Amino acid sequence: xxxxxxxxxxxxxxxxxxxxxxxxxxxxxxxxxxxxxxxxxxxxxxxxxxxxxxxxxxxxxxxxxxxxxxxxxxxxxxxxxxxxxxxxxxxxxxxxxxxxxxxxxxxxxxxxxxxxxxxxxxxxxxxxxxxxxxxxxxxxxxxxxxxxxxxxxxxxxxxxxxxxxxxxxxxxxxxxxxxxxxxxxxxxxxxxxxxxxx
Amino acid sequence: xxxxxxxxxxxxxxxxxxxxxxxxxxxxxxxxxxxxxxxxxxxxxxxxxxxxxxxxxxxxxxxxxxxxxxxxxxxxxxxxxxxxxxxxxxxxxxxxx
Numbered sequence: 001x002x003x004x005x006x007x008x009x010x011x012x013x014x015x016x017x018x019x020x021x022x023x024x025x026x027x028x029x030x031x032x033x034x035x036x037x038x039x040x041x042x043x044x045x046x047x048x049x050x051x052x053x054x055x056x057x058x059x060x061x062x063x064x065x066x067x068x069x070x071x072x073x074x075x076x077x078x079x080x081x082x083x084x085x086x087x088x089x090x091x092x093x094x095x096x097x098x099x100x101x102x103x104x105x106x107x108x109x110x111x112x113x114x115x116x117x118x119x120x121x122x123x124x125x126x127x128x129x130x131x132x133x134x135x136x137x138x139x140x141x142x143x144x145x146x147x148x149x150x151x152x153x154x155x156x157x158x159x160x161x162x163x164x165x166x167x168x169x170x171x172x173x174x175x176x177x178x179x180x181x182x183x184x185x186x187x188x189x190x191x192x193x194x195x196x197x198x
Numbered sequence: 199x200x201x202x203x204x205x206x207x208x209x210x211x212x213x214x215x216x217x218x219x220x221x222x223x224x225x226x227x228x229x230x231x232x233x234x235x236x237x238x239x240x241x242x243x244x245x246x247x248x249x250x251x252x253x254x255x256x257x258x259x260x261x262x263x264x265x266x267x268x269x270x271x272x273x274x275x276x277x278x279x280x281x282x283x284x285x286x287x288x289x290x291x292x293x294x295x
Binding site for chain 1: 220250255269282
């Protein structure tokens, strides 16, 4: 009997059920954000776990299994889409990161001044926010999802997206700015907040 | 504490996301913390940015298909069987040779 079977999994790869399978929900959510539809997300999540299972021997115990799975998931997605722009990203300087940080803070400060009672935060329903995230450009959406929804640190996101940490920060801050801008426009249009500059 | 650790509002804003994300440590973290504690202009911005991050996190929920775990598990078991059958075939071929 294998070690995995002794642990009650019935699977041939020792430790896979205990370490990898608990991240299935997170991988599915990430898949859904990448693909934008449930059927493709379902396929991508299954594909991710099959690939992970086949290459389980390459996983280093004690490292973040979640990051490892997200990396496999993203690579499978990119291969599926035959994306050619994967390596287009360049190193972002500290100055560029700072500019993005300030720009995103500025958008939020504007919302804050338009909506001192913070009704902005109570107005939306989940599907409106989901839709706004789905509409973000791929690379910004991935950074926002991995950080804000899945709680990965900057180094982990850099590993999953195969980009430098400076680029992670830049994309994350820009993604948040784009998301805040989109939600602000929507909230203004729907009359949730006053909007505009008076 | 000396003023050497003091940072400007601009420097604080530049590092605010990293601070909110828990990515700063040591002197950098303490500098932002001290600035926010003392600056009446920056603290509300910090508070709003943090609230926005929490708001996004709180309002996004995806329902995972109920049978996905079972389907993944069955595919992995099938993978085990496929490998096992392949090993048996290879063994039988080696006996035939």
